Amino acid sequence: MSIKQARHQASRTLAAHAIEDAPLEAELLLMHLLGIDRAHLYVRLEDEFLPHEEQALDQLIDRRLSHEPLAYIIGHREFFGQDFYVAPGVLIPRAESELLVEEALDYVESHFPDKTHRSKRDEKVEKSGKELPTEHKSPAVEKYEKIAEIGTGSGAIAISLALRLPRATVYATDVSPRALEIARVNCEKHGVQDRVQLLEGDLLTPLPEPVDIIIANLPYIRDEEIAELSAEIRMYEPVVALAGGRDGLHRIRQLLVDAPQKLRPGGIVLIEIGPTQGEVLTSWARGLFPAARIALAHDLSGRARVLRVVLTRH
Ligand SMILES: C[S@@+](CC[C@H](N)C(=O)[O-])C[C@H]1O[C@@H](n2cnc3c(N)ncnc32)[C@H](O)[C@@H]1O
Known part of the structure; x- marks a missing residue:
């Protein structure tokens, strides 16, 4: 044959x-x-x-x-144009989560414009191998974006951001030691092991300092819906990555409650949500952050998939 x-x-x-x-x-x-x-x-x-x-x-x-998912059999999955190692014990990254990465990059572009300009020019100089006289160097920029991905799983989101934002500080947390092992393999595969700090712990607790961007794809499926998921997901993917409590929003709510202590002024929280959760989460977030700019970002089919909360600067 x-x-x-x-x-x-x-x-x-x-x-x-x-x-x-x-x-x-x-x-x-x-x-x-x-x-x-x-x-x-x-x-x-x-x-x-x-x-x-x-x-x-x-x-x-x-x-x-x-019903074993293809990505577990072949050991990898593409996300945001890069290939990531995946194995049982970690959620297989989904294409829909790329919207979170796009939202974070948009925020950086609009909130750190000087930095972006400097890094592009300085990267060109670095590539040429020539040292510019001090007076021609871009002024030192004190602030580069600090990012925390909460519930990093395979690390796909945190690593995609680290690759696009070479000067950012990136923290990636998870409660699952197995997920963090896999994320470590991916950090090494993509050469960002020195720039993505993997931290084990519940939600924001392991973060050593406040950040500009909190980004998360936490579990958001209602516990009782788990039994209705496809066999591929139900039988093979980790429950800790899927089950979000009775109404699915347990961890997302807790993250929003904790966020102000770990967010710099003007910082943003970006959270992936289920397509039917936008309204309830928006009104809940409005009560929690009356002065913040709160909005939903939609996928190409017009479904609300990301909750965006931008704090005021002061
Ligand atoms: C839906 S998966 C997302 C994984 C990865 N970010 C992605 O998008 O492919 C949720 C992740 O959150 C982690 N997680 C669940 N509860 C958590 C908690 N309380 N604190 C931190 N991470 C948590 C799970 O272990 C899992 O890796």
Whole structure:
């Protein structure tokens, strides 16, 4: 059998078991098995698919048909254009959480414009390897953004921000030691282990200092809804990453209550929320922060997915 035939067969088997995106999943399983990227897979489509490879592919397909998420089987998932290691014990990063990263980058762009300008120019000089005379250097900027991601899981959000904001201080916290182990692997994979500080503990308690941005994708599913989730999520992803208490908002509320002690003046809190939670959380946050600017950010389908609370400067 050729690799092309193996791909076709795998795709048909997955589709017959109602796996969405069966053709894509079949390709990803083959790429994982053969240790090659998509371009090489396409080049090798007419090559022979060896009997031991057939056996190995069958085993991977069996795992997938037992509802094991593809990302756990192949050990990685893309987020914000980067590849992240994932394994059982950590939530698989979701595309919808990219909105949080975009919101944080927008905030930095509008609140730290001088810094952005300086860093771009100085980076150019650094790349050229030439030392500018002191009088031509940008004035020293005292303040770079400090960011805390609460409930970092695989670290995808914190690391995406650290990669985009090379001068930022980034803290990433989680209650799960297993999640932090995986986040550490990802920090090393992306070369940001010296700039992302991983801290274990409940919500904001491990933070050593106030920050400008608190960003969080905390559990927001109602406890009783957990049983209704797809088998992939319910059977494999960690409950601590999903269950948000009786109304789903337990941890989000606590984070908002604690936030003023760990936020610098003018700072922002960005929280991912369920599509039906916007109204209740907005009115609750208005009571808590009467002087803050509170708004919802929407995804491309127009669903409210991020609560944004910007404190006043004084
Ligand atoms: C929905 S997952 C998000 C993971 C990751 N930020 C992402 O978006 O892929 C929620 C994360 O919050 C962590 N978590 C749950 N309760 C927490 C708490 N009280 N304090 C800190 N982290 C918590 C979980 O362990 C999990 O890693």
